[in-house]
Amino acid sequence: MRIMVYLSILATLLVVYPITAQPAAQLSGKITDAVSGEPLPGANIRLVDTLLGAVTDLEGQFVLPAVPVGTHQVEISMIGYAAHTETLQVVSGEQARLTAALTPSPVHMGEMLIQADRAFSAASSRAVRQFDLQTRPSRTAHQMLQLAPGLIIAQHAGGGKAEQIFLRGFDADHGTDVAISVDGVPVNMVSHGHGQGYADLHFFIPEVVEQLDVKKGPYFAEFGNLATAGAIAYRTRDHLDGNTIHLEGGGFNTAEYTMLYQIPLADTRQSAYFAGKYYQTDGPVKRPQGLQRLNLFGKYHNHLSDRSTLTLTTSGFSSAWDASGQIPQxxxxxxxxxxxxxxxxxxxxxxxxxxxxxxxxxxxxGTSTFDLQAYLVSYQFKLFSNFTFFLDDPERGDTIEQTDDRQVTGINSRYSFFHNWGSYLARTSIGGGLRADNAAVGLWKS
Incomplete structure (x- = not known):
């Protein structure tokens, strides 16, 4: 019985619908520039007193498939042009057509005043906030550098090689003139097999970065002799806000897998987390570059007391790739x-x-702070390059092999305190560092 009732209701709706449906017709048209006659993509078409509207495509065309029959006010608008309204009659069974030309009209903005204190030196610094890092996510730690004004990077010879850095128009090569550190541990490799100060930032995961400090100019003694153009300091998180698993795939056999895991601990004064990332891509080149990169990162943070903390950090990284190199125009x-x-x-x-x-x-x-750090780094590097192709050796080519295998140990200390200097409150910092590199560097004709 219930099925018969449902069928009766459905039959009634099918009969009533064609009778009560409101007649409609299609409205289409084209919007152009009144001066140049060129089509205007992105113009807004709106039927006044209705919810119907459309946006023109790249050819300035638009289509509204179901416009009620009758007289309508059509409003056309676009930034940089004067709004235009037309009255249009839509007849049942006929296709309505609207063609309009918008007149350019400049957008007048109110007065804006920008003020700043005069700089006392050419040096400058900028701390990139966590908010900026989240709203502009980066695939690599190198890409984060571009959050700082005046700093750009460039990549060549495959995705496994450190990017070139340009700071304030200064070509810092792969880090020769920019001192880079992560949690106080130096990234630059002195007397590196590929060049002095070579800094490869692919070894840590960008998702664990909490803050990025960029200092421009050779005015910061604490960063040493590599800071000719400036210095960059990364700081990683002490704890994660939550656990994350992220899987991503794309063209050219590109894939990225990321995991962030906050390890649960009973003591709230302690925190530990683990992060891992795997990335691969063949790139757009004809010979796939087969880039593969694996990153692991772990951090343990302990509040020993209300005023002291102890942090242990460990990370591992491995990468391999092929490259098509430079090509002559x-x-x-x-x-x-x-x-x-x-x-x-x-x-x-x-x-x-x-x-x-x-x-x-x-x-x-709050009157003084003391920091002490000890670090150990093991580093391996092998790079094949060919800048002259077959100039010197027409048979086997001019490929060279650069190698660098080293262990780095170091210690950093810093003591800062506030004190009065006459009528001024001053802060003094005293510190020192020791670094030792046991490096085996080689250049071979391959």
Whole structure:
């Protein structure tokens, strides 16, 4: 019986609907610039007193498929143009057409006054906040650098090689003139196999970064002789806000898997977490670069007392890739190769880094602080490059191999205190550092 009632209701709706449906017609048209006659993409079309509207496409065209029959006011608007309204009659069974030209009209803004104190030196610094890091996520730690004004990066020879850094127009190569550190541990490698100060930031995971400090200019003695153009200091989180698993895939055999896990501990004064990331891509080049990178990171943070903390941090990183290298413009113009081709596709390399460091921090009632850090780094690097192709060796090519295998140990200390200097409150910092590199560096004709 219930089924028969449902069928009766459905039959009634099918009969009534064609009778009560409101007649409608299609409205289409084109919007152009009144001066140049060019189509205007992105113009807004709205039927006044209705919820119907549309936006023009790249050709300035728009379509409203179901416009009620009758007289309508059509409003057309776009930023930088005067709004335009037309009266349109829509007839049942006919396709309505609207063509309009908008007149350019400049957007007048109110007065804006920007004030700033005069700088006392050419040096500047900027702390990139956690909010900025979250709203502009970066795939690598190098990409975070571009959050700082005046700093850009460039990549060549495959995704496994450290990016080049340009700060205030200063070509700092791969870090030769920019001192970079992570939680106080230096990233730059002195007397590196590929160049002085080589700084590869691929060894840590960008999702664990809490703050980034960028200082521009050779005015900061605490960063040493590598800070000719400036200094960059990363600081990682002491704890995570939550656990995360992120899987991502794309073209060119690109995939990225990220995991962040806050380890549950009974003592609320202690915190520990683990992070891991795997990334791979073949890139757009004809010979797949086969980039593979694995990162592991762990951190333990302990409040020993209300005024002292102890932090243990460890990380590991391994990467391998192939590269198509530089190509001559003449080879592309002559049709020998295209933009994504290669003269010598045997470039590339492998690199790895393992870190362990201990940080102790204590402060006295807000008047002084003392920091002590000890670190140990193991680093491996191998890079194949060919800058002259077959100039010196027409048979086997001019490929060279650069290697760097080293262990780095170091210690940093810093004592800061506030005191009165006449009528002024002053802060004084005293510190020192010791670093020892046991490096085996080589350059080979491969």
């Amino acid at each position: 003449r080879a592309v113009e002559q049709g020998l190769i295209d933009r994504w081709g290669a003269i010598d596709d045997l470039e590339g390399g492998t690199t790895g880094r393992q870190d362990f460091h201990v940080n102790f921090h204590v402060e006295e009632a």
